[in-house]
Amino acid sequence: MTDAARSKNVIIIGAGASGLLCAIECGKRGRSVLVLDHARRTGSKIRISGGGRCNFTNRNVTAGHYFSRNSHFCKSALARFTPRDVLDLVEKYHVAYHEKEAGQLFCVKSSTDIIALLEAECARFGVEIRLKCRVTDIVHGRDFMVATDQGTLRTESLVIATGGLSYPDLGASGFGHAIGKQFGLKVVPPRPGLVPFLFAARDQKVFHELAGISLDAAVSCGARRFRGNILFTHHGLSGPAALQASLSWNTGEPLTIDLLPETDILAEFMSRRRSKIEMRNLLAAYFPKRFAEAWCGQMTISKPLDQTSDKELKTIADGLHAWKMLPKSTEGYATAEVTSGGLDTDELSSKTMEAKKVPGLYFIGEVVDVTGELGGYNLHWAWASGFAAGQVA
Ligand SMILES: Cc1cc2nc3c(=O)[nH]c(=O)nc-3n(C[C@H](O)[C@H](O)[C@H](O)COP(=O)(O)OP(=O)(O)OC[C@H]3O[C@@H](n4cnc5c(N)ncnc54)[C@H](O)[C@@H]3O)c2cc1C
Numbered sequence: 291m292t293d294a295a296r297s298k299n300v301i302i303i304g305a306g307a308s309g310l311l312c313a314i315e316c317g318k319r320g321r322s323v324l325v326l327d328h329a330r331r332t333g334s335k336i337r338i339s340g341g342g343r344c345n346f347t348n349r350n351v352t353a354g355h356y357f358s359r360n361s362h363f364c365k366s367a368l369a370r371f372t373p374r375d376v377l378d379l380v381e382k383y384h385v386a387y388h389e390k391e392a393g394q395l396f397c398v399k400s401s402t403d404i405i406a407l408l409e410a411e412c413a414r415f416g417v418e419i420r421l422k423c424r425v426t427d428i429v430h431g432r433d434f435m436v437a438t439d440q441g442t443l444r445t446e447s448l449v450i451a452t453g454g455l456s457y458p459d460l461g462a463s464g465f466g467h468a469i470g471k472q473f474g475l476k477v478v479p480p481r482p483g484l485v486p487f488l489f490a491a492r493d494q495k496v497f498h499e500l501a502g503i504s505l506d507a508a509v510s511c512g513a514r515r516f517r518g519n520i521l522f523t524h525h526g527l528s529g530p531a532a533l534q535a536s537l538s539w540n541t542g543e544p545l546t547i548d549l550l551p552e553t554d555i556l557a558e559f560m561s562r563r564r565s566k567i568e569m570r571n572l573l574a575a576y577f578p579k580r581f582a583e584a585w586c587g588q589m590t591i592s593k594p595l596d597q598t599s600d601k602e603l604k605t606i607a608d609g610l611h612a613w614k615m616l617p618k619s620t621e622g623y624a625t626a627e628v629t630s631g632g633l634d635t636d637e638l639s640s641k642t643m644e645a646k647k648v649p650g651l652y653f654i655g656e657v658v659d660v661t662g663e664l665g666g667y668n669l670h671w672a673w674a675s676g677f678a679a680g681q682v683a
Pocket of ligand 1: 463655672
């Protein structure tokens with residue numbers, strides 16, 4: 291290896307969304323940039339995101355859509371790289387996109403369009419990408435020495451863009467958290483986020499046969515309430531509203547699920563007070579029949595309406611509007627879309643993502659304790675934090 295190959299202005303570890311965007315920005319400034327990744331391809335998570343069509347940003351990006359110990363931290367980066375900036379890039383490469391609900395922007399064809407544009411921009415600004423490269427050690431003296439299985443490299447700026455722990459099959463590792471700790475930086479304990487819940491034994495017995503049923507619901511966890519579908523799986527609950535709730539769920543806490551968020555079901559019962567219709571048949575007008583059967587078989591009484599007391603009707607209505615579901619756990623990192631927690635934002639400059647105690651060391655993307663809701667917010671954080679570091683690294 292020549293000296294030029296061994297020495298770079300910027301080394302970025304992680305060729306995912308945040309790392310590649312940061313590399314492009316550094317390259318634009320004329321910096322010599324090398325991106326290292328132990329995977330065999332760039333952008334593995336981008337490839338599978340949004341079901342292969344990559345929900346690459348959201349028109350409604352604001353700090354309110356993010357979870358972090360410091361809810362203000364993400365504001366500066368989000369203000370400087372907006373959904374419009376993402377679209378400028380996407381439109382420059384003529385990538386067809388469309389808007390789904392709530393401002394979510396998806397590729398029409400494939401997520402690989404986004405990877406291709408990132409790679410093209412990297413090539414345009416002279417960014418070198420080295421894949422299947424394992425980093426074994428980092429030593430900080432005047433510069434950073436990065437030991438890899440392909441030799442040791444020197445760099446002035448080192449950017450950690452290694453993502454979180456979710457989907458270990460795609461190259462996820464705890465590397466970024468370990469580097470943070472190596473440099474004496476605090477790490478907010480990581481945990482799986484945007485992940486399905488698993489039923490406790492009692493609910494598993496009642497609901498395991500409902501796999502595939504999806505209901506419009508509102509799932510509350512702590513002070514947050516998430517509207518959207520829930521989906522019964524063979525072992526628990528998934529679907530957008532349940533996944534979102536996992537972001538604020540702590541082990542041992544119940545979820546409160548409103549199964550009829552748009553309907554005052556007690557008023558409906560009262561309006562048919564003298565009817566002889568049995569509860570399971572009445573509920574079948576609001577839910578799939580299989581669900582109404584299971585609910586009435588196990589969770590509530592099912593009698594003709596005119597034989598059910600007002601008190602019983604109130605209990606049934608309360609149960610439907612506030613089903614207390616105590617999950618056993620979540621499915622964990624194997625199926626979590628993101629990792630919550632990560633590098634404590636106290637340790638970083640919100641403008642540049644540089645570690646306050648270690649000049650020249652940067653953390654961007656999912657490895658940082660900033661986690662977005664479902665809907666393109668996580669990729670947007672990856673772009674915005676990568677852009678912020680890319681202006682100075
Ligand atoms: C199934 C799924 C669907 C998703 N869908 C969406 C979506 O539609 N919209 C959205 O906004 N978000 C989505 N996300 C989340 C989003 O993909 C991530 O938040 C985002 O890609 C994180 O970007 P990143 O650059 O921080 O990390 P990553 O994209 O995870 O990149 C990290 C890179 O670092 C590399 N790496 C890790 N450890 C090492 C190491 N020790 N040495 C060298 N390299 C290393 C990895 O191989 C990887 O290439 C989805 C996630 C999943 C799993």
